[in-house]
Amino acid sequence: MYQSPRRLCSALLQRDAPGLRRPPGPPPRRRSPAPAAAPRLASPRLLAVASAARGVARSCSRTACPMGSGTSRLYSALTKTLDGSSASQHPEYLVAPDPEHLEPIDPKELLEECRAVLHTRPPRFQRGFVDLRADGPSSSHTPIRVMQWNILAQALGEGKDNFVQCPLEALKWEERKCLILEEILAYQPDILCLQEVDHYFDTFHPLLSRLGYQGTFFPKPWSPCLDVEHNNGPDGCALFFLQNRFKLVNSANIRLTAMTLKTNQVAIAQTLECKESSRQFCIAVTHLKARTGWERFRSAQGCDLLQNLQSITQGAKIPLIVCGDFNAEPTEEVYRHFASSSLNLNSAYKLLSADGQSEPPYTTWKIRTSGECRHTLDYIWYSKHALSVRSALDLLTEEQIGPNRLPSFNYPSDHLSLVCDFSFKEELDGHLY
Ligand SMILES: NC(=O)C1=CN([C@@H]2O[C@H](COP(=O)(O)OP(=O)(O)OC[C@H]3O[C@@H](n4cnc5c(N)ncnc54)[C@H](OP(=O)(O)O)[C@@H]3O)[C@@H](O)[C@H]2O)C=CC1
Numbered sequence: 001m002y003q004s005p006r007r008l009c010s011a012l013l014q015r016d017a018p019g020l021r022r023p024p025g026p027p028p029r030r031r032s033p034a035p036a037a038a039p040r041l042a043s044p045r046l047l048a049v050a051s052a053a054r055g056v057a058r059s060c061s062r063t064a065c066p067m068g069s070g071t072s073r074l075y076s077a078l079t080k081t082l083d084g085s086s087a088s089q090h091p092e093y094l095v096a097p098d099p100e101h102l103e104p105i106d107p108k109e110l111l112e113e114c115r116a117v118l119h120t121r122p123p124r125f126q127r128g129f130v131d132l133r134a135d136g137p138s139s140s141h142t143p144i145r146v147m148q149w150n151i152l153a154q155a156l157g158e159g160k161d162n163f164v165q166c167p168l169e170a171l172k173w174e175e176r177k178c179l180i181l182e183e184i185l186a187y188q189p190d191i192l193c194l195q196e197v198d199h200y201f202d203t204f205h206p207l208l209s210r211l212g213y214q215g216t217f218f219p220k221p222w223s224p225c226l227d228v229e230h231n232n233g234p235d236g237c238a239l240f241f242l243q244n245r246f247k248l249v250n251s252a253n254i255r256l257t258a259m260t261l262k263t264n265q266v267a268i269a270q271t272l273e274c275k276e277s278s279r280q281f282c283i284a285v286t287h288l289k290a291r292t293g294w295e296r297f298r299s300a301q302g303c304d305l306l307q308n309l310q311s312i313t314q315g316a317k318i319p320l321i322v323c324g325d326f327n328a329e330p331t332e333e334v335y336r337h338f339a340s341s342s343l344n345l346n347s348a349y350k351l352l353s354a355d356g357q358s359e360p361p362y363t364t365w366k367i368r369t370s371g372e373c374r375h376t377l378d379y380i381w382y383s384k385h386a387l388s389v390r391s392a393l394d395l396l397t398e399e400q401i402g403p404n405r406l407p408s409f410n411y412p413s414d415h416l417s418l419v420c421d422f423s424f425k426e427e428l429d430g431h432l433y
């Protein structure tokens with residue numbers, strides 16, 4: 001059922017992807033009108049996106065698909081309906097596009113397309129998985145691979161972040177998106193937890209749907225992307241899972257509070273059932289407030305998230321995985337709240353250290369006008385009583401990252417992706433975790 005390259009090419013020639021047309025109505029906030037889109041030649045890198053959009057549009061025309069037919073209507077529908085001050089259920093927004101009407105993409109073909117687009121760039125960094133299996137019983141079922149990644153919002157990278165050692169050319173979206181997709185396709189996660197996503201509707205949702213993922217996006221209420229000229233809409237968190245591996249049990253879009261006040265930060269928490277083992281677990285993604293001076297604010301946001309997760313997991317009865325850019329070093333209060341929570345969480349990347357007690361030296365490394373910033377801010381937390389980490393993807397070395405740090409021509413974000421394989425622990429004492 002995969003499309004041959006010829007079919008993909010002919011899809012590309014129909015340049016006007018109906019799924020990407022804006023319906024009448026106000027466009028997303030911009031400081032000045034966007035320039036008319038330049039006509040594009042039929043190049044392989046566009047074909048999958050264009051044809052993905054067609055696939056989604058077709059599916060939406062036949063089902064009650066929440067993806068609608070244009071980005072501005074989608075944003076307004078999402079912000080109007082999903083903007084709550086606490087966890088809320090929105091099952092009507094979780095209707096998966098009918099896979100029958102989506103044209104699947106062969107991941108290998110997409111990877112080849114990405115590589116063709118990136119042929120002038122240096123090769124991808126090689127990273128290996130570290131085997132972390134400890135003695136003790138763990139499930140014989142296929143492990144669950146989870147990827148956590150702040151992919152760097154296009155508008156922030158080009159317009160706000162001030163990565164002084166990264167040439168603007170390295171940030172060109174048409175190529176950078178291929179670097180992001182290449183990283184996803186290389187590790188083939190079952191679950192993908194992303195932050196700073198400002199190309200959900202036109203890129204990640206259509207493409208990942210065709211690769212078999214079901215996606216949910218929750219934009220920040222006041223995304224700083226909207227201050228950038230020619231932005232592509234707000235950035236936010238996105239959560240994708242493979243539909244052939246999991247069934248969605250319930251989903252909550254959470255606008256985080258700090259000291260009872262609504263904040264600009266969000267989370268998505270979903271309970272999934274593993275089709276192979278029939279076991280349920282909860283997966284959450286978040287991006288906490290950035291910058292120094294906001295430590296207490298982050299701590300309060302973390303407490304709010306933990307409280308929501310307590311309720312969603314019925315007090316740790318349902319195993320939990322929480323991925324996020326916490327914008328907090330392990331020395332911060334919010335980290336301590338997570339480490340000591342009654343949800344009984346451990347941070348997976350600590351297991352890469354010799355004693356299993358230390359976080360990696362960095363998960364983000366960049367050079368701004370203010371100087372070099374090397375920090376550990378990104379984490380994958382998991383229920384240590386119910387899940388075990390079988391392996392984790394090693395981080396990039398300082399030599400691989402290079403003197404100009406990140407992002408760069410060969411790595412698309414200032415944050416590294418974290419990838420772990422999880423197994424359920426065997427049932428103990430008759431308890432089903
Ligand atoms: N119109 C309105 O009423 C309101 C508008 N806003 C808008 O939202 C913005 C703030 O949003 P908020 O969510 O609190 O933002 P945050 O402070 O959390 O940061 C937003 C982004 O900026 C990046 N960032 C972190 N440090 C720096 C730095 N030193 N220089 C450049 N970028 C950095 C972060 O990336 P990373 O996480 O990777 O470090 C993050 O993605 C305001 O600037 C404003 O534009 C906010 C509230 C109300």
Ligand SMILES: [Mg+2]
Nearest residue numbers: 152153156196
């Ligand atoms: Mg950022």
